[in-house]
Amino acid sequence: MNSAIIVAAGSGKRMKANINKQFLCINKKEVLAHAIEKFYRCDEIDEIIVCIRKDEENMFRELIAEKYGYENIKIAYGGAERQDTIKNGLEKLDENSEIVLIHDGARPFITEEIIKDAIEKTKEYGATVVGVPVKDTIKIVKDGVIEDTPDRSIVWAAQTPQSFKRDIVEKAYKKAYEDGFYGTDDAMLAEKVGYRVHMVMGSYDNIKITSPEDLGFAESIEKRIR
Numbered sequence: 558m559n560s561a562i563i564v565a566a567g568s569g570k571r572m573k574a575n576i577n578k579q580f581l582c583i584n585k586k587e588v589l590a591h592a593i594e595k596f597y598r599c600d601e602i603d604e605i606i607v608c609i610r611k612d613e614e615n616m617f618r619e620l621i622a623e624k625y626g627y628e629n630i631k632i633a634y635g636g637a638e639r640q641d642t643i644k645n646g647l648e649k650l651d652e653n654s655e656i657v658l659i660h661d662g663a664r665p666f667i668t669e670e671i672i673k674d675a676i677e678k679t680k681e682y683g684a685t686v687v688g689v690p691v692k693d694t695i696k697i698v699k700d701g702v703i704e705d706t707p708d709r710s711i712v713w714a715a716q717t718p719q720s721f722k723r724d725i726v727e728k729a730y731k732k733a734y735e736d737g738f739y740g741t742d743d744a745m746l747a748e749k750v751g752y753r754v755h756m757v758m759g760s761y762d763n764i765k766i767t768s769p770e771d772l773g774f775a776e777s778i779e780k781r782i783r
């Protein structure tokens with residue numbers, strides 16, 4: 558059984574909007590609805606858990622779940638950090654869940670093809686991250702001064718979904734909480750306990766809606782791919 562945990566319990570501070578960014582629209586459809594749709598339609602996904610803020614549960618049910626007819630979606634509540642939210646989502650997994658895909662609700666343009674590729678490679682390797690090779694030259698900067706320029710040919714930008722065999726993600730999360738470790742993505746937790754995490758080719762369209770200008774980019778991506 559394959560489960561998707563879609564996290565949408567952030568506060569969207571960088572978006573500076575008067576509602577949580579997941580409920581903002583990209584060409585008349587909410588960011589979160591775009592994201593959920595891709596997993597809901599995928600015949601290889603058996604369970605969807607959406608993590609939302611408790612005070613946004615009614616808004617989620619009315620504006621997303623009921624409006625688009627997404628049935629059998631489980632809800633988990635958000636935590637203080639993204640990682641805490643995912644911990645709550647993991648606790649809701651079905652007992653038969655074997656592969657767990659963790660996806661940002663703020664990434665509306667994941668595709669069914671990439672989801673299926675991630676599932677296949679996770680079955681083979683145990684832990685995978687969707688991402689893309691960076692196009693810019695990356696600088697390591699301290700106090701405004703470049704300290705290093707990593708070899709671009711080995712630098713990738715991590716996206717989501719980040720997918721794991723269930724025992725791997727559960728062990729990685731358990732260890733992170735024992736150590737008081739917080740990572741900026743899920744793979745870091747698995748890397749820290751020694752798992753080899755494989756990259757899966759993502760898409761440059763799979764952007765995260767983070768700041769106001771992203772909405773404009775998103776509208777043009779949506780028009781191009783719809």
Ligand SMILES: Nc1ccn([C@@H]2O[C@H](COP(=O)(O)OP(=O)(O)OP(=O)(O)O)[C@@H](O)[C@H]2O)c(=O)n1
Pocket residue numbers: 564565566567568569570571572579608635636637638639640642661662663664765766767
């Ligand atoms: N406590 C949190 C923090 C983040 N997220 C989710 O993690 C994803 C990536 O996080 P980010 O883009 O940083 O979202 P926010 O934390 O909402 O944004 P900001 O940092 O600007 O407040 C988003 O789908 C967000 O809803 C979450 O579920 N719970």
Ligand SMILES: C[C@](O)(CO)[C@H](O)COP(=O)(O)O
Pocket residue numbers: 639661714715716717741742743765
């Ligand atoms: C998980 C992630 O989307 C991979 O790029 C990213 O690390 C989330 O980071 P944020 O600080 O919550 O934006």
